[in-house]
Amino acid sequence: MDRRKSIKTLLIGGVATSMLVDACAPGDKKTEDQKPSAGTDAAAAGSMNRMQEELDYMKKLQAEPVFFTPHEMATITVLADIIIPKDDVSGSATDAKVPDFIEFIVKDMPEHQTPLRGGLRWLDMESFKRFDKAFVDLNHDQQIQIVEDIAYPEIEYTENGKTVKRGKVKPGMQPGVTFFSLMRDLTATGFYTTEIGFKDVGYVGNMPNQWNGVPADVLKQYNLAYTEKELKECVSFDKV
Amino acid sequence: MGDLQVKKQQKQYDAIIVGSGAGGGMAAWVLAGAGLKVCLLEAGPDFDPKKDSNQLKNPWESPRRGASTKFRPFGDFDGCYWGWDIDGEPYTHVGDTKWEWWRARMVGGRTNHWGRISLRFGPKDFKRKSIDGLGDDWPIGYEDIKPYYDKIDKLLGVFGTNEGLENDPDGIFLPPPKPRLHELFIKKAGNSINIPVIPSRLSILTKPIPLPGGGDRNCIFCGQCGRSCKFYGDFSSSSVLVHPAVRTGNVDLVTNAMAREILTNNEGLATGVSYVNKEDMQEYQVSGRTVVLAASACESARLLLNSKSARHPNGLANSSDAVGRYLHDSTGADMGGIIPELVDRKRYNEDGVGGMHVYTPWWLDNKKLDFPRGYHIEYGGGFGMPVYGFNWGVEEINGRFQVKGKQKQPGGYGISLKEDYRYFFGAHVGMAGRGEAIARKDNRCEIDPSVVDKYGIPVLRFDTKHSEYEIKQAKHMKETFAEILHAMGAVVTWGGDDNEKNNYGLHNPGNIIHEAGTVRMGNDPKTSALNKYAQAHDCKNVFCVDGGPFVSQADKNITWTILALSMRTSEYIIDEMKKRNI
Numbered sequence: 027m028d029r030r031k032s033i034k035t036l037l038i039g040g041v042a043t044s045m046l047v048d049a050c051a052p053g054d055k056k057t058e059d060q061k062p063s064a065g066t067d068a069a070a071a072g073s074m075n076r077m078q079e080e081l082d083y084m085k086k087l088q089a090e091p092v093f094f095t096p097h098e099m100a101t102i103t104v105l106a107d108i109i110i111p112k113d114d115v116s117g118s119a120t121d122a123k124v125p126d127f128i129e130f131i132v133k134d135m136p137e138h139q140t141p142l143r144g145g146l147r148w149l150d151m152e153s154f155k156r157f158d159k160a161f162v163d164l165n166h167d168q169q170i171q172i173v174e175d176i177a178y179p180e181i182e183y184t185e186n187g188k189t190v191k192r193g194k195v196k197p198g199m200q201p202g203v204t205f206f207s208l209m210r211d212l213t214a215t216g217f218y219t220t221e222i223g224f225k226d227v228g229y230v231g232n233m234p235n236q237w238n239g240v241p242a243d244v245l246k247q248y249n250l251a252y253t254e255k256e257l258k259e260c261v262s263f264d265k266v
Numbered sequence: 267m268g269d270l271q272v273k274k275q276q277k278q279y280d281a282i283i284v285g286s287g288a289g290g291g292m293a294a295w296v297l298a299g300a301g302l303k304v305c306l307l308e309a310g311p312d313f314d315p316k317k318d319s320n321q322l323k324n325p326w327e328s329p330r331r332g333a334s335t336k337f338r339p340f341g342d343f344d345g346c347y348w349g350w351d352i353d354g355e356p357y358t359h360v361g362d363t364k365w366e367w368w369r370a371r372m373v374g375g376r377t378n379h380w381g382r383i384s385l386r387f388g389p390k391d392f393k394r395k396s397i398d399g400l401g402d403d404w405p406i407g408y409e410d411i412k413p414y415y416d417k418i419d420k421l422l423g424v425f426g427t428n429e430g431l432e433n434d435p436d437g438i439f440l441p442p443p444k445p446r447l448h449e450l451f452i453k454k455a456g457n458s459i460n461i462p463v464i465p466s467r468l469s470i471l472t473k474p475i476p477l478p479g480g481g482d483r484n485c486i487f488c489g490q491c492g493r494s495c496k497f498y499g500d501f502s503s504s505s506v507l508v509h510p511a512v513r514t515g516n517v518d519l520v521t522n523a524m525a526r527e528i529l530t531n532n533e534g535l536a537t538g539v540s541y542v543n544k545e546d547m548q549e550y551q552v553s554g555r556t557v558v559l560a561a562s563a564c565e566s567a568r569l570l571l572n573s574k575s576a577r578h579p580n581g582l583a584n585s586s587d588a589v590g591r592y593l594h595d596s597t598g599a600d601m602g603g604i605i606p607e608l609v610d611r612k613r614y615n616e617d618g619v620g621g622m623h624v625y626t627p628w629w630l631d632n633k634k635l636d637f638p639r640g641y642h643i644e645y646g647g648g649f650g651m652p653v654y655g656f657n658w659g660v661e662e663i664n665g666r667f668q669v670k671g672k673q674k675q676p677g678g679y680g681i682s683l684k685e686d687y688r689y690f691f692g693a694h695v696g697m698a699g700r701g702e703a704i705a706r707k708d709n710r711c712e713i714d715p716s717v718v719d720k721y722g723i724p725v726l727r728f729d730t731k732h733s734e735y736e737i738k739q740a741k742h743m744k745e746t747f748a749e750i751l752h753a754m755g756a757v758v759t760w761g762g763d764d765n766e767k768n769n770y771g772l773h774n775p776g777n778i779i780h781e782a783g784t785v786r787m788g789n790d791p792k793t794s795a796l797n798k799y800a801q802a803h804d805c806k807n808v809f810c811v812d813g814g815p816f817v818s819q820a821d822k823n824i825t826w827t828i829l830a831l832s833m834r835t836s837e838y839i840i841d842e843m844k845k846r847n848i
Binding site: 072073074075077078079080083084108109110111113115127130134135173177178179180183184185190192193194206207210211214215216218219220221223224226227228230231232233234235236237238239240241243244245247248250252256259260262 | 310311318319320322323324325326327328329330331332333335337338342343347353372425427440441442443444445446447450454465472473486487488489490607611612613614615616617618619649651652653654655656657658659660661662665666675676677678679680681683684687688691757759762763
C-alpha cells in the first residue's frame with residue numbers, strides 16, 4: 027500500500043491520527059513559528075530540564091523515522107479507542123493523543139517494538155482467518171468479537187491459603203492476550219498522563235498549596251479522627 | 267596526544283573538596299564560612315533547583331510521561347542526573363556479586379532527589395559490637411555527634427516529633443504534617459499489633475526557615491521533593507549549602523571536573539588533586555593545604571586506591587588495607603496491596619510533603635530474634651500523580667476485587683475498564699523495610715586491574731555477598747508487612763510471593779543507595795583508614811566526609827549523619843589549621 031493511498035484509506039475510515047494529519051497538513055503557521063527548529067537543544071528539551079547527554083539522546087530519537095506503518099498506526103488507533111472509548115466522564119484515547127505517545131515510546135523503549143509489531147500482525151492474521159479482512163477493515167462487532175477473546179488474561183493469586191485462578195484464554199489465543207495486555211497498559215498510561223486523563227481519574231494535585239490534613243467529611247466517612255496529640259504537634263494552616 | 271597537556275593552577279587553596287553532595291556541600295559551607303579558600307570539584311554540571319528542577323511539570327510535558335531512562339532511572343522528572351549506569355564509566359563485579367552502584371553527576375549529587383529521611387543515629391548505633399559482638403564499635407559515641415545534629419537540625423531544617431525513644435533520639439524539629447488517609451489506616455493498624463507508627467522525620471520545611479547566608483525557603487506541599495525544589499523547601503546540598511557557600515566568595519566551584527588522583531609530596535602529604543575537565547578533556551592540577559574527599563563512599567575509596575606513590579604503595583591512607591572494605595548498604599524488602607475500604611474515594615489534593623508523613627522506627631529487641639540488627643519501615647500510598655506505568659497490570663486488581671459489588675474478569679476494555687481505573691485510584695498502600703546490614707571485611711570494592719573508564723581512570727570492581735543475617739531480616743520484614751496489611755484490612759497484591767528461593771525479596775546490595783563503610787574511621791590505624799575526626803591515619807591533611815567513614819550504618823538513612831560528621835570534621839580542620847597542625 028503506498029503512503030498516499032493508506033492515508034486516504036484512514037481518512038475515509040474516519041480514523042485519522044493526529045500524528046499523520048500533522049505530518050501531512052501544512053499545519054498552523056502560528057504554532058510552527060513558535061516551535062524551536064528541529065534538531066536544536068531547545069526542541070529536544072521542550073519544557074523539561076535536560077542534561078546535555080539527554081538532549082543528544084532526544085535529538086537522536088526525534089530524527090528517527092516514524093516506526094509504525096500507517097496501517098499499523100491505524101490499527102493501534104482503533105484498538106486504543108476500543109480500550110479507552112469516550113464515555114460520560116471523558117474523551118477517548120485518540121482525544122488524548124495516545125497513538126502519538128505509543129509511536130514515541132517504542133522509539134524510547136525499543137523493547138516494545140517487536141511485541142507490538144508482532145502482535146499487530148497476529149491480530150490481522152486472526153482477523154483474516156475469521157473474516158478475511160484486516161482488523162481495521164472489520165466492522166465494530168467483528169472487532170469486538172476478536173477483542174473479547176484476547177482481553178482477559180489469566181491471573182492467579184493466593185487468598186486465605188488457597189490458589190485462585192481467574193480469566194479465560196481460549197486455546198491459541200495467548201499471543202493475542204499478551205499483545206492486548208501491553209496495548210491496554212500503554213493506552214491507559216498514555217491516556218491518564220494527559221489533562222483529559224487527570225480530569226477523568228480525578229487527580230487534583232501538582233500545585234502549590236498547604237496540607238491541612240484529611241478533610242473533615244472524609245475523616246467522618248471512615249470513622250477516623252486526628253488525636254489530640256496529632257492536632258497539637260502537627261502543622262496546621264488557617265486558610266487552605 | 268600532541269594537544270594534551272597538564273594545566274597547573276597557580277592558586278593555592280586551603281582546602282580542595284572532591285564532590286558536592288551532602289558531605290562536600292557541608293564542608294564547603296563550614297570552611298568557606300571560616301574564611302578559608304576552597305576549591306570544590308564536582309564531576310557533573312552545575313545544578314540549581316530554582317531554575318533547573320522539573321517540579322510542578324505535568325506528565326504530558328515529558329514525551330515518555332515521566333518514565334525512567336538510564337540518565338534518570340527514577341523517572342524523567344527526577345532531580346538526579348545519572349544513576350546505575352553512566353556512559354563511559356563502567357564498573358565490574360567479581361563472581362556472582364550483584365552490587366548495584368548509583369552515581370550522581372551534578373552539583374548537589376544525590377541530595378537533589380533523596381527521600382529527605384533525616385534520622386539521627388542513636389547511642390546504640392555507635393556501639394554495636396559491644397552489644398552483639400559483630401562488626402566494630404565507632405571511635406565516637408552519640409554524645410560526640412549530638413551537638414552537630416542539633417546544629418544541622420537548625421541550619422537545614424527537619425520536621426518530626428520528640429518521642430523520647432532510646433535509640434531514635436529527639437531533635438530540634440519543625441512540626442510534622444498531619445497523616446494522610448491511608449497513613450491513618452496504617453497508624454491504626456500498627457497500634458492494634460504493637461508496632462509503633464510515628465510522624466516521619468524529613469528535612470522539609472513545614473515552617474519557613476532562612477537559607478544559610480540569607481534568602482527564602484518554603485514548602486509548597488506538592489509532594490515532589492524527588493524532583494528537587496524550586497522553593498528550596500527541602501534540603502538539597504545544591505540549594506542549601508553549595509550555592510550559599512559559593513556566594514561567600516570563598517569557594518571556586520569547578521564543575522565537570524572528574525577527579526583522577528590525589529597528589530602527594532615526598533613526605534607523603536597531599537599537595538592537591540588532579541582531574542580531567544570533561545568539557546575540554548584536558549588534564550588539570552589544583553593545589554591545596556588539605557584534601558577533603560566527599561565523592562561518595564565508593565568514589566572516595568576509588569580515588570584513594572588510585573593515588574599510589576612510593577610513600578603510599580597500597581593507595582593513599584591505606585596502609586591498613588581497610589580502604590574499599592566493609593562496604594555495606596541498607597537492606598531492603600517491600601510489599602504492597604489494596605485497601606478495599608478505600609476504593610471509590612472522594613478526591614482531594616493529598617500530595618502533602620515529598621514522601622511519607624508517618625514511619626515506623628525499629629521497635630524490637632534483636633536479642634530475641636534470629637538476626638542481629640533492626641530496620642525501619644517507610645510507607646506509601648494515596649492519590650499519586652499519574653505517570654508512566656500508571657494503571658499498568660490492571661488485570662491483577664480488577665480480576666481480583668469486586669467493582670461496585672460486581673466481580674469482573676481480569677483486564678477488559680472499554681467503558682467498564684475506565685470505571686475500574688477510577689474505582690481503584692487512591693486505594694493502594696505500600697511499605698518498604700530499610701535495615702542495617704553487617705559491615706564485613708570481605709565485602710569490598712577494589713581497583714579492577716584491567717579496566718579503565720573513558721578518562722583512563724582505573725575503575726572499581728565489586729565483591730560482596732549477603733549473609734544469613736540480612737536474609738533473615740528480610741524474612742522478618744515480609745512477615746511484619748503482611749501482618750500490618752492484614753491488620754488494616756488490606757489485601758497483598760505485590761511482594762507477597764517472595765520466599766527462601768529469592769532471599770525473601772531482599773534487594774541486591776547497593777540498590778537502596780545507602781552505601782557506606784569503605785573508608786572507615788577507628789582508633790587503630792591497623793584496621794581503619796581514618797581517625798575519629800575522619801582524618802587519614804597515614805596522611806594528616808586528607809579527610810573523608812561522605813559515607814566512607816561509617817563504621818556501621820544503623821537502621822537509619824545515613825545522610826543526616828554524613829552532614830553532622832562533615833560539619834564536625836570541617837570544624838576540626840579549621841581548628842587544626844589555626845593550631846598549625848596541618
